[in-house]
Amino acid sequence: MKYKYTISGIDCxxxxxxxxxxxxxxxxxxxxKINFLSEKLTVESxxxxxxxxxxxxEVAEGFDSDIEIE
Amino acid sequence: xxxxxxxxxxxxxxxxxxxxxxLAFFIPAFILERxxxxxxxxxxxxxxxxxxxxxxxxDAVRGIVRKxxxxxxxxxxxxxxxxxxxxxxxxxxAVMLFYILGEWFEHIAVRRSRSSIRSLLxxxxxxxxxxxxxxxxxxxxxxxxxxxxxxxxxxxxxxLDCVVxxxxxxxxxxxxxxxxxxxxxxxxxxxxxxxxxxxGVVTCRTLRTADNSCASRILDLVENxxxxxxxxxxxxxxxxxxxTPIVTSLAFLMAVIPTxxxxxxxxxxxxxxxxxxxxxxxxxxxxxxxxxxxxxxGGAASSGVLYKGGNVFAPISRARTAVFDKTxxxxxxxxxxxxxxxxxxxxDELLALAASVEYTSRHPIAECIKAAAKKTYPxxxxxxxxxxxxxxxxxxxSVAVGNLRYMHSMYVNPPVTDAGVYxxxxxxxxxxxxxxxxxxxxxSEAISSLRRLGVSRVVMLSGDRAATAREVGNTLxxxxxxxxxxxxGKVERLEKIIKESDGGVIYVGDGINDAPCLARADVGVAMxxxxxxxxxxxxxAVIMSDNLLRLSDAIKIARKTxxxxxxxxxxxxxxxxxxxxxxxxxLAGMWLAVFADVGVAVLAILNSTRTLIGRxxxxx
Numbered sequence: 046m047k048y049k050y051t052i053s054g055i056d057c058x059x060x061x062x063x064x065x066x067x068x069x070x071x072x073x074x075x076x077x078k079i080n081f082l083s084e085k086l087t088v089e090s091x092x093x094x095x096x097x098x099x100x101x102x103e104v105a106e107g108f109d110s111d112i113e114i115e
Numbered sequence: 116x117x118x119x120x121x122x123x124x125x126x127x128x129x130x131x132x133x134x135x136x137x138l139a140f141f142i143p144a145f146i147l148e149r150x151x152x153x154x155x156x157x158x159x160x161x162x163x164x165x166x167x168x169x170x171x172x173x174d175a176v177r178g179i180v181r182k183x184x185x186x187x188x189x190x191x192x193x194x195x196x197x198x199x200x201x202x203x204x205x206x207x208x209a210v211m212l213f214y215i216l217g218e219w220f221e222h223i224a225v226r227r228s229r230s231s232i233r234s235l236l237x238x239x240x241x242x243x244x245x246x247x248x249x250x251x252x253x254x255x256x257x258x259x260x261x262x263x264x265x266x267x268x269x270x271x272x273x274x275l276d277c278v279v280x281x282x283x284x285x286x287x288x289x290x291x292x293x294x295x296x297x298x299x300x301x302x303x304x305x306x307x308x309x310x311x312x313x314x315g316v317v318t319c320r321t322l323r324t325a326d327n328s329c330a331s332r333i334l335d336l337v338e339n340x341x342x343x344x345x346x347x348x349x350x351x352x353x354x355x356x357x358x359t360p361i362v363t364s365l366a367f368l369m370a371v372i373p374t375x376x377x378x379x380x381x382x383x384x385x386x387x388x389x390x391x392x393x394x395x396x397x398x399x400x401x402x403x404x405x406x407x408x409x410x411x412x413g414g415a416a417s418s419g420v421l422y423k424g425g426n427v428f429a430p431i432s433r434a435r436t437a438v439f440d441k442t443x444x445x446x447x448x449x450x451x452x453x454x455x456x457x458x459x460x461x462x463d464e465l466l467a468l469a470a471s472v473e474y475t476s477r478h479p480i481a482e483c484i485k486a487a488a489k490k491t492y493p494x495x496x497x498x499x500x501x502x503x504x505x506x507x508x509x510x511x512x513s514v515a516v517g518n519l520r521y522m523h524s525m526y527v528n529p530p531v532t533d534a535g536v537y538x539x540x541x542x543x544x545x546x547x548x549x550x551x552x553x554x555x556x557x558x559s560e561a562i563s564s565l566r567r568l569g570v571s572r573v574v575m576l577s578g579d580r581a582a583t584a585r586e587v588g589n590t591l592x593x594x595x596x597x598x599x600x601x602x603x604g605k606v607e608r609l610e611k612i613i614k615e616s617d618g619g620v621i622y623v624g625d626g627i628n629d630a631p632c633l634a635r636a637d638v639g640v641a642m643x644x645x646x647x648x649x650x651x652x653x654x655x656a657v658i659m660s661d662n663l664l665r666l667s668d669a670i671k672i673a674r675k676t677x678x679x680x681x682x683x684x685x686x687x688x689x690x691x692x693x694x695x696x697x698x699x700x701x702l703a704g705m706w707l708a709v710f711a712d713v714g715v716a717v718l719a720i721l722n723s724t725r726t727l728i729g730r731x732x733x734x735x
Contacts, residue, residue, distance in 0.1 A: 062352075067181075081405065083338050084229070109174060111128060 048097060052079060052086040054111035064108050071104055073097075086114060128170050130219035137167030137212050145205065160204040168195060168211040187396040187712075190359075194389045198705065201382040206705045210393060213706065217713020221402070224720040228406060231724065236337060236413060238290045238309040239330040243267075243274035246318065256325040263321050269314045273306045276328040277319035284315030291329065292660035293419025293668070309333065333659075336421050336651070340412045343424025347680045351404045362395040369699070386705075390698045393708040399687040403719030404680050410723050411676030420669040421657040428673040431638045431656065435618030437570045437666075438609060440632070441577035441584055443625035444642055445591065445663070446552035450479055452487035456531055457546035463489055465546040469516045469538050472497060472507040480536060481505075483550060484516075504536075515539045533582065552579075554587055561663035562591050568670050570621075574612060576605045576632070606631045613637070623666060624650075640666065675725075683719040690715050 055061050061081035068077035068088065073096070075089040090097050098114065105112040126132055140163030147156035168191070175192040191214045198207030245254040246264040256274040259265065267273055269284065285297040288310040297313045300306065306319060309330035325331060344352070370388035373379040379387075408425035415422050422428070439445050455462045470488030473481035475497055485491075494514075497507035503524070504517015515525060516538050522529055527539045534547035555561075562573055574595045577584040584598035597608050609632050613620045622629075622636030625643060630653040633639030641654035643661030651657055658665045694711040697703035 080338060083233075085338060108177070 046090060048088045048090065048094065050086040050088070050098075050101070051084055051115045052105075053084050053113050054109065055079065055081060055084070060109070064105065064112070067104055067108060068101060071100060073100075130215050130222065133167045133170070134212060134215050134219065137163045137208065137215070139163075140166060141208050141212065144208070148205065157204055160208050161199070163208045164195060164199065164211055167208070167215055168192070171211070171214070172196075190363075190392050190396050194393045194705070197385060197389045201385050203382075203386060203705075210705050210709050213709035214713060217709065217716065220717045221713065221720065224717055224724075225402070225406070228410065228720065228724045236334060236416060238272070239325075239334060240272045240274040240308075244271075259321055259325065261321055261324060264318055265321060266316065266318050267306075267312045268316050269312050271312055273308045273310045273312065273319075274328075275308050275321045275325055276306065276323040277308075277321045278305050279303060279317050279319050281318040282316050284317045285313040287311040287313040288660075289419075290417070291333070291419060292662070293417075293665060294660045294662060333416065333421060336423065336657070337412055337416050340422055340424045343426050345408050345425030345680070346429055347677075347684065348405055348408060348425055351400050351684075354400070358395075362392065366392045366395075387698060387701060390703065390705045390708040391695060393705060394691055394694045394698060394711045396712045399691075399712070399716035399719045400684060402716060403683040403687065403723050406720055406723035407676055407680040407683055410725070411672060411679075414676075415669065415672045418668055418672065419659045419665055420672065421659065422669075422673075423655050423657070427638060427655045428677050430619040431621060431670055432674045432677045433618050434621045434638060434670070435570060436572040436574065436612060436616040436620045437565055438574045438576060438612060438620060438622045438632075438636065439593075440605075440622075440624035440629050441575055441579055441587060442552060443661075444623055445558050445575070445587060446554050448552065448625070450483040450535075450550045451553050452483060452548055453551040454549035455546060456534065456549075458530075458544055460540075460545050462546075465538055466548070467491060468509060468514050468540065468545070469536065469548060471509055472505050472514045472516050475499075476505055480550060484536065484548060512541050515542075551583055551586070554590060555661070555663055557662060557664050559591050561666060562593075564664065564667040565670075568667055572616065576600055576608055578602070578605070602628055602631065605629065606635055609635055621666075623663075625661070640669070642666075679722060679725055683722055686722070687715050687719055 055064065061079040065077045065079045065086075068074055068086075073090050073092040075091070077089075078087045079085070080087075086101075088097065088101065092100070101114055105114055140159045144156045144159035144163060147159065171188050172192050175188040178189055191211065195207040195211045198204070198210060239256075241256055242253055243256050243259050244266045245252050245259055246266055251266060259275055264280070265275065265277060267284075272290075279300060279302050281302065283299070283301040286300045286306065287295075287297045288307070289295050290311065291307060291309045300317070305322070306317070307329035308325075366388040369391055370381075370385045373384040374381045378384075405425075408428065411428060412422050412425065442448055452466070455465055457465050466484065466488040467490045470485045471491040471494050473484055474491060474494060476499060492509045494507040494509055497505060499505045500517070500521065503521035504515060506513065506515045508514070515521065515527075516536060518535075519529070519532060519537060522537045522539060522544070525539060525542060527537070527542065527544050529537050529544045529547055531547050535550035536548040538545045538548070565573065572595075573593050575584060575588050575593050575597065577587075577596070577598045578600055579598055581598040585596050588596035600608060609620070609622060613636070619637035621638045621640060622632045623640045623642060624633055625641070630649045633641055633650065633653040633655075638656065639654040640656045640658060641650035642658045642663070656669060658669060690711055694703055694707060698708060
């Protein structure tokens with residue numbers, strides 16, 4: 046399944062690609078892409094929406110506490 | 116409760132707060148230092164640093180834990196803490212304050228460019244007025260089902276692709292196609308979402324869901340376009356990957372070597388090394404180059420040109436050869452009468468006879484003869500022989516209109532054999548009508564503007580007959596015309612052209628059966644083909660209107676974007692090298708170093724938004 050979220054609070058394009066790599070390392074995530082400029086996060090994952098979002102938020106929280114995903 | 120907590124922590128982490136808080140400690144510390152209270156002053160300096168830079172240190176430490184620490188936060192942390200340790204407390208705090216000021220400006224600049232690009236692309240309405248049981252209900256666009264009736268009034272934007280079932284309006288499609296002249300729309304015409312009804316009211320039946328409608332597809336294309344990185348962008352990514360480690364090791368050497376050889380004191384060389392670290396932060400590059408491409412893609416989209424990726428800008432800017440498909444690209448794709456040959460009969464009369472007999476036919480040839488005729492006569496017993504022609508009686512005389520085969524079958528031998536349609540009256544040749552596709556009005560201007568942009572070789576590939584293709588080619592001043600090509604022949608010819616050319620080759624087609632050519636060329640441009648998925652798939656850029664002049668606009672936007680990206684690279688690297696040189700000979704301190712980092716970043720971001728500013732001026 047492909048999920049799309051709005052992700053805000055990322056400071057720089059580099060951070061966006063680093064965070065995307067962190068997401069990709071997480072279990073159950075096949076691919077993650079962050080578009081720094083349009084603030085979109087696209088995740089391909091076998092997880093359900095209910096499992097995925099809290100997990101993404103946790104990873105993002107550990108990266109930079111300003112980041113919010115919706 | 117949790118939300119409120121988050122709100123407070125957000126305030127504590129916001130740049131203005133940290134900046135003011137930092138200054139509140141920094142200024143007294145600065146004064147106390149001057150009046151001779153070093154210990155108290157140092158304490159205040161440390162508080163200022165912790166307050167302003169705490170979040171930066173925190174993120175830097177997190178980065179180290181992740182084993183991914185050579186970023187700007189890390190650099191700034193070492194520089195400020197390092198300065199503290201060697202006794203330059205004042206500068207250590209100043210560096211951090213400057214850094215935060217710069218970050219703040221940078222965020223403002225990024226936010227502004229983001230929102231200006233978004234407003235350009237704000238073409239998807241959230242809601243539509245749905246007619247259900249005669250009542251108008253304002254409905255979320257995502258909830259409107261295919262086949263619903265929607266009402267669109269003047270000034271409103273079309274939310275979903277639909278077809279008009281009642282009423283008529285003038286439609287402003289400038290947001291989609293870049294064309295500013297409104298088009299008249301009536302029952303049976305299709306409306307694409309994103310267009311604005313300029314005047315009038317229409318009731319329409321929806322053809323697609325909001326997600327599959329034109330506006331959403333445009334936005335998807337634009338968003339995905341950023342995932343295809345341009346060469347400069349991937350250069351920057353690779354660059355910053357090797358850059359930070361190199362710079363950090365250089366700084367380390369700068370701190371150690373002069374001390375070991377006794378040229379400078381330890382604190383002096385550490386100070387220089389730290390300044391060097393601050394300047395060398397690659398932030399400006401990393402942020403401003405993708406920004407330039409984002410602006411270019413957004414600006415192009417709002418002029419009706421969709422770029423499929425930043426990687427298209429470079430080849431289309433350098434292209435020296437343009438290859439065109441003929442029918443539907445250079446020509447309107449609709450036939451018209453181009454000449455008439457007659458025998459013992461007036462030209463108008465011939466057209467009138469032909470049009471009258473063809474009156475009930477829906478064949479495209481019949482349509483164009485009818486359009487050319489000035490009058491018609493009543494016809495008795497019209498009959499149509501599919502693939503040959505039509506026969507009817509006017510004033511008791513038989514009138515046959517058809518192709519050469521039809522004439523021969525009636526033992527009529529026309530004196531000419533290259534016309535499109537022949538007319539025989541009472542079994543005797545009366546005349547022939549030549550048909551041709553009309554060249555688009557703007558085609559000739561479009562080709563000359565391409566030439567002004569430095570495209571030196573203009574080639575036509577056509578499946579049409581040689582005589583017709585050559586005529587169009589000569590009228591428009593093409594360098595080469597290759598006609599009577601099958602689709603595979605087109606690709607072979609295109610490959611030959613690509614091999615011969617230096618600089619890139621652009622292929623322009625209308626997307627119908629030239630997907631292979633669009634895919635094969637360095638840059639495939641599909642025109643007026645928003646409806647055709649295969650064209651969008653195969654092309655590198657899509658021009659949404661069928662106006663050929665947009666092609667040179669597309670090239671100009673690409674060139675401007677490339678130039679801005681290049682300016683940013685040169686400007687950022689240039690300034691940094693200059694200040695690095697100054698730092699290493701001790702002509703510049705940390706303050707200037709911080710400017711080189713954040714000032715350059717802000718200027719480069721502002722430069723990037725010029726791709727959008729140019730667009731706005733044109734609109735006015």
